[in-house]
Amino acid sequence: MEHSIDSHITQFLTSFGANQTMTSWPWMKGVEVAIADPVEPVCTEDDRPAVKALILKHSEKIDKIKTALEDDPLYNPKKHDDLWILRFWLSHKKSKAAIEAAKHTLEFRKKYHLDELDIRKMPPQEVKDGKLAEYNAAWKRKDGIVCYHPDPKRGVIVFIAVEARDQNVLVEKLSEDYWLPALLYLDEYSFQCLDYVTRTTGRLTKLIRFADCRGLSLGGLNMECTRRDARFMALMEDCYPQMTECIFVCNAPTLIGVIWKTFSPFFPKRVRSKFDIVYPKDNAKDHKKLLRYISEENIPDIHEGKNPASPEKCTSDETSNKRAEVYWWW
Structure with a gap:
């Protein structure tokens, strides 16, 4: 049983790495990997969870939300990837609410042109x-x-x-x-x-x-x-x-x-x-x-x-x- 779980994790991470090679958000320009392997905690108090582990844990819910978004003309898998969807699931814990929030966000970001500029240089x-x-x-x-x-x-x-x-x-x-x-x-x-x-x-x-x-x-x-x-x-x-x-x-x-x-x-x-x-x-x-x-x-x-x-x-x-x-x- 333990071997089966390890094999599942390895298979998931291999597939994840193959499919998440880049993202088209403007602030990620030049970064070749959409989600890196987790770095070591920066201090003893740093308890931030690893993104890939969270995606694995909630993969079934993420896939359900992703399926519901695929027909939305504003949905772009190169931007709206597993991490993007994960955030909605973690905030709402209900698929229907997460889907509604994600669709609202797609419309909101389109209306205000939020996917077009990297503004990190200007606090x-x-x-x-x-x-x-x-x-x-x-x-x-x-x-x-x-x-x-x-x-x-x-x-x-x-x-x-x-x-x-x-x-x-x-x-x-x-x-x-x-x-x-x-x-x-x-x-x-x-x-x-x-x-x-x-x-x-x-x-x-x-x-x-x-x-x-x-x-x-x-x-x-x-x-x-x-x-x-x-x-x-x-x-x-x-x-x-x-x-x-x-x-x-x-x-x-x-x-x-x-x-x-x-x-x-x-x-x-x-x-x-x-x-x-x-x-x-x-x-x-x-x-x-x-x-x-x-x-x-x-x-x-x-x-x-x-x-x-x-x-x-x-x-x-x-x-x-x-x-x-x-x-x-x-």
């Missing part, structure tokens, strides 16, 4: 033109939200200074039309980085967010702003499955529990389940949680790490500060 905070730039400029500080990718073998880190986002000002200055460009660019940038890392390391890689709540006050919150956030997050939720690992709420005042209880019903269930209020400076267990996703050397000291640079000065890699083509609505 959201560096975009200088269009609605996204105007949205960023409406924050109190330029470091209000920063995407950071310090380790090419690990995930994206998003730093959010909550008090820098005065929701009253955003609603007063900007119409609802600005929300989709801002949130969509953030998600698409993160997805492209994460998909590249997942495929080249062979490990399912997700992002984490640091929500720094220092200086937060109830006066800076606005129900209309929260409604807009929730609306567009819900619109995109199914389009980016298995992308966010955790949202760490740091430096939270005691009133954060009251705030979260008040506003959490506006957000999708899967978003609510990912929040974790942590105090890494005072709690060793909380600090260790962070090390699953980012090394001590890359955590800015304002988040109890060893990097003296503030988030907006933490350059990600050799791609930092380079321009990338963007669509007008961004």
